[in-house]
Every structure is written in structure tokens, then in C-alpha cells.
Amino acid sequence: MNTTRSLSVLSRMLVREKCFLPLGAPLHTSSRNFTSSDSMPEFPSQGKANTVIRIVPQQEAWIVEWFGQYSKTLGPGLHFLVPFVHRIPYWHSLKECAIEIPQQSAITLDNVQLNLDGVLYVKIVDPYNASYGVEDPGYAVVQLAQTTMRSEVGKIALDTVFKEREQLNVAIVESINKAAEPWGMVCLRYEIRNMNMPAKVQEAMQMQVEAERRKRAAILESEGKRDAAINVAEGEKKAKILASEAEQQERVNLATGQAEAILREAQARQKALNAVADALNKAGGADAASLLVAEKYVKAFSELAKVNNTVLLPTEMGSVGSFVTQAMTIYKQITSAAGEAAPGAKNGGRGKQPPSS
Template sequence: MGKFHAVLQPGINILIPIIDQIKYVQSLKEIAIEIPQQGAITLDNVQLHLDGVLYLRVVDPYKTSYGVEDAEYAISQLAQTTMRSEVGKINLDTVFKEREQLNINIVDAINKASEPWGMVCMRYEIRTMTMPERVQEAMQMQVEAERKKRAAILESEGKREAAINVAEGEKRSRILASEASMQEKINEARGLAEAMERQAEAKKNALEKVSTSLNKHGGHSAAALIVAEQYVKAFSNLAKESNTVIVPSNASDISGMVAQAMTVYKKLASETAGPRLLEEFESIPKDPK
């Protein structure tokens, strides 16, 4: 008779003809409502055109039937106004960066307003978002400028790293070269020192042997013979290496030269070896033959 009596559950229900009749049929499934495109102005005064899809479900058929005249129309209008309100709170750049958060805020706002209608908004998705052509061109230029900036930064960082690597390589190369040169000089110095030590040792051994030989019987005669041989050999090589030859006035007097050399030896022997060597030297025949 036009008055609410009961909510019929799924299954078999008994109705009295003429007195009882079904007024509203509500689906308890989740339904999708298309939100038409509409304009919205961001916080920085940029006009956007957005449309979306609203997913909702009826949780209280009584409130949905008697709480509002047309539930779907009412909630679609609520979604549009809520979307315009939420977009007006953020900047243009934030709309694209926080699109998911924008959807969440719209769902929360719709649920608070649609609670008396017995409906729950499950989720809201912004489907398309368009903007004026000039704004889109400006954003495209901004994106290109940002990419060029990043490319320039990456290129400069690459050049810097390359310069650092080259400098580091040259530094290590110079250090290694200097260390190699230092080690080479050390090795050369050690080799020279060792050679000088060995030469000195060899000279020492030779002098010791000569000294031992001279101290033996007949050693002074052998020394005189060696001096005479060296004298003759020196005169035979006078004109081989140079055109300028200095010849002593008594070059033919070999015995005199030998006697002079032995006089020098006698003087050195008297200063170093003592009277014993001097006596042995006195006993040597003065005739070089």
C-alpha cells in the first residue's frame, strides 16, 4: 500500500497480492560507474579535464532505496565535485606525481558523504587527464630541458671522471718510473761499488803476491827484468797511436833506464821495506845482461 514493510532476502518470498509489491531491487554486487569528463582547476590556476571510473557496492539496501532518490546519479555527482575539490588543493606537477594519492583522497571523501545512502566506494581511478595545448607544450619543453640538463651533468661527470683517471694514471706512471730509475741507480751504484771492491781486492792480492815474490831470493832480479821488458815494449808502441812522439835523449841506453827505474824502486824499498830489502837490492848485479 506504499509503505515500507520489509526487505526481502534472496530466495522464496510470499507476498499478498494488491497489498504487497516490490518497489526497489538493489544488486549487492560491486558495480562500476563511469564518471564523465569534467573540468578542474589546480592550485596554480591550470585547467585540467579529467574523467574516471568509480567502483562501489550497496551494503544497506534500505538506505540506498529510501535514503536518496537516485543513488547512482547522486554518487556520480558527488564523485565529480569531490574530484574537482581535491584537484584544486594541489599543483599541476603534483597531480601527475601523486595520482594514486589523489584517487585515495577522492575515495575517502566519497565514503564520508555516501554513508547515509548505504553505499561504500571501493576505489576510484582517474582514467584520462588532458590539459590545454600550450600548457602541454610548456611541460614538454620542461621535460626536454630537464633531460638535457641531466645529459649535460652526466657528460660533465664523465669527463671529470675521465680526467681524474688520466691524472691518476699519469701520477702512478711517474711514480713507477721514478721508483724504477731510483732502483736502477741504486743497482748501478751497488754494482760500481762491488766492482771497485773487487778491483781493490784483486789489486791488494796482486800487491801481496808481488811483495811476497820480491821478498823471496831472486825477486829483485825478476823485477829488474820486468822493468826492462816494459821499457822495450813501450818504445815499440810509441808511433802507433799518435804522430807526436816524445823520446828521451838516452833512448838507446836501456841499461841506464833500467838502472834509473831500479833506483826509484830502491828508494821506495828503503822507505817501506826497511834495511833488509835494501841489502837484498844491493846484492843484485847492476848489469842488465
């Protein structure tokens, strides 16, 4: 009971002296915007006054010393300290902090000078090492980021810097984390913000880009002409093939038609000859055939007389009767010769056998 009354009296005294803010009073906060190389956060921040009762805000860590020696780290909440014995030399914000990296020059692998700046995102994970591991963690991590960026840029060529910016950022973060681990800090990410190069190099790159575009345009134009020529040639080739196939098909069709016509004509001639043969074998067929031959013989000479030509004829051909007589004689000779050849054909083509002696 006496202890509670003593604490109440001490609290009223501290409030009267304006050394301690009651629980209901708002805490004073300050925001920092890093826009230049001079505005960097202080790691660690300045110490706090020991007012016996202290409230540590969320995401903050306070370092407490006991007669100048590290005693403990205060987390968020209400804490009681012994005056003149406990001291709060450092306090840290455990939030992620953005640090602007000043512009600096770096030389690439192909000896091109670049001016780069960026933003480094760090976070304190070990307040003890951040307080006692290094004198000024903020300054140390900025210097480390600058040297690491120069080292990593020197390993790659200029074109690679633009193409692989993300890989470059990752390499810088890994290098910073290896060195910043004893300082109680971790680098979450690093972003290269601006890349500036000499004017001559920029002009040369612009000329290179324009030349590359002209080259690409020429290549595309030539490819277009080539494709057009190929298409025209393919079209002509297909047209010639189709024309030749059409001509071939036409010839095949014509030959097929001619063959069919010849076959039909031969069949018709065969039928006619069969009919003539059947007619000749009948009674009076020979006389009819003689008459038909005589008619055709006379008709041929009559057609010959219509043409203005000089034709030498035998003397016995002067009358129609002689024409008919001669035609009948020729037919009978042909008929008798055919009759004599028929028995020879039946005997194997040997003709008549002479009588044996």
C-alpha cells in the same frame, strides 16, 4: 489441505493473468553499459509488483513496506507476500557497479586548469539506507565524486598529479566513503581515466621535457668527456710512474753492478798484491821486482816516444842502461823506505825512540 488447494488455484490465476512467472520460466535481465553522463544506474531501482509469491534472485535485495511503512528486506529465495498490504517500492542489486564520472574542470595548486573524467566503482551494502537515506544515491555519489576530485586536485601541483595518480585515487575513495556511509553505499575504487590540459600548457610542458632532455644529453656528454680526460690523465700518470720506476731500477741495477765490479776489482787487486808480497819475501824476489820495475819503466818511455810530442828528459836518460839503472835505484829507495816505516808502524806509529841519556 484446503490452503494448498487455494494456493494452487491462485497460482494458476496469476499465470493466466501474466502477472507472475513460474519457477521454471527464465527471468528477464537487462544489462546497462555506462558510456555517457546520462546513462547512470538508478539507486534505488523501480519497485516490483506484489504477486503474492515472488522469487528474489541472487545478489539482489527487495525492500518491503507494510501499509507504507518499512517492514523487511527480502533476500534471495522464495517469498510470500500479502496482496494490497505488502508493497515492494525499491529493489537493489548488491553487485559491484561502475559509474562513469563526467568530465569536469579542476584547478591545481599551481593554477593550471585540468579537465578530468573517471570511473567510480560502488557497491550497495545496506539496502535500507540506500532506499531511505538519500533521494537518489547514484546522483549523489556522482556529485560527491566530482566535488571530491576537484578538492583533491586543488591540493597538489600539476607535476604531482601525473606522478601520484594512484595516491590521488586513494584519497578520493577515502573522502567518498566518509560521506557515502549513511547512504548504505561503499566506494571500492576510483580511477582517473583522462587528463586534458590547455594547449598552451601542453606545449609548455613539451618544451620543458625537450629542454630537460637536452640538458641531460649535455650533462652526459660533458661527463663522458670528463671521464675520458680522467682516463687519459690516469694512463699518462701510470705510464710516467712505471717509466720512473724502470729508470730507478735501472740505476739501482747499474750502481749495484758498478759496486760489485769495484768490489771484485779490489778483491782481485788485493789478491795480486798479496801474491806480489809473498813473492817478494821469497829468495830472489827483490831482484825480480827490480827487473819488473825496470821493464815497465822502459816500456813507458817507449810508449811515450811513439807520440808526436815534445818531452824534456834529463841528460842521463839518454841510454837504455841509464834507464834501467835509474829504475832499479828508484825501486831500492822505495823498498828501503818501506822497511824503515814498518818498525815505526809496529811501535804505534812513533818511529825509533832516541836513546835515554
